[in-house]
Amino acid sequence: MQRHTLKLEDGTLDYLLERKARKTISLKITAQGLVVSAPTLLPQNRLEEVIRGKLGWIGRKLALFTASTRPPHSLEYLGRALEQKFVSGLLQARQVGDTLELPQGDLMALERWYRAQATAYLPLKVKAWAGERFKPARVSITGARGRWGSCSSGGRLNFSWRVMRLAPELIDYVIVHELCHLEHLNHSRRFWNALEGIMPDFRVRHQAIQAVSMV
Numbered sequence: 001m002q003r004h005t006l007k008l009e010d011g012t013l014d015y016l017l018e019r020k021a022r023k024t025i026s027l028k029i030t031a032q033g034l035v036v037s038a039p040t041l042l043p044q045n046r047l048e049e050v051i052r053g054k055l056g057w058i059g060r061k062l063a064l065f066t067a068s069t070r071p072p073h074s075l076e077y078l079g080r081a082l083e084q085k086f087v088s089g090l091l092q093a094r095q096v097g098d099t100l101e102l103p104q105g106d107l108m109a110l111e112r113w114y115r116a117q118a119t120a121y122l123p124l125k126v127k128a129w130a131g132e133r134f135k136p137a138r139v140s141i142t143g144a145r146g147r148w149g150s151c152s153s154g155g156r157l158n159f160s161w162r163v164m165r166l167a168p169e170l171i172d173y174v175i176v177h178e179l180c181h182l183e184h185l186n187h188s189r190r191f192w193n194a195l196e197g198i199m200p201d202f203r204v205r206h207q208a209i210q211a212v213s214m215v
Helices: 044-053 053-068 109-130 161-165 168-180 189-198 202-210
Strands: 004-006 009-019 026-030 033-039 074-077 082-085 094-096 099-103 137-143 149-151 156-159
Touching: 004 044, 009 044, 026 053, 033 044, 033 053, 033 137, 044 053, 053 189, 074 161, 082 202, 099 109, 109 137, 109 156, 109 161, 109 168, 156 161, 156 168, 161 168, 168 202
Parallel strands: 009 033, 082 099, 137 156
Antiparallel strands: 004 009, 026 033, 074 082, 094 099, 149 156
16 A cells, blocks of 8 residues: 545645555545555546545544544543543643643533633634634633534624634634624525635535534
């Protein structure tokens, strides 16, 4: 098998390719990432067309595979796993490398930590994506369980602290989605066109986020 890199509009996709005496193309997600099996004589450009057409499926499967292989007693932060460790006498949660130390017996410590990270991270990201075009009235962090973000008729953007579990590129999708609601407080064609104008690969990110549970 050989490793290849497919250039996308907003980045790259690495995959392992094996050529075989077969008639169809096979895509599968393994611990090595995306593995593609293709007919020996299939042109590379045709193969890459097929992969591009499956980006939504690939994103969902990668998210599910990552979740299924995450170690027990771990939590998600910016799309990666942190091991939880409960420490007696600790006053507040703290991150030490790939470990999040939590006060023993403090049931709200984890949520407070996530909220603190969201408060520091999200407003800066909103400002960067908003540029001169969007002017949200306020950015708030909520405990919403049913949606990653929302936009009020008054221009207030609300984000659940749970978005901090997502990978950065999916957090960016949530932010841009809500910013576009400042111009179109609906999901009309004009809304999706505005979103695509800012984030051309929004469909891939949208499909990937559908595979992530907020629970």
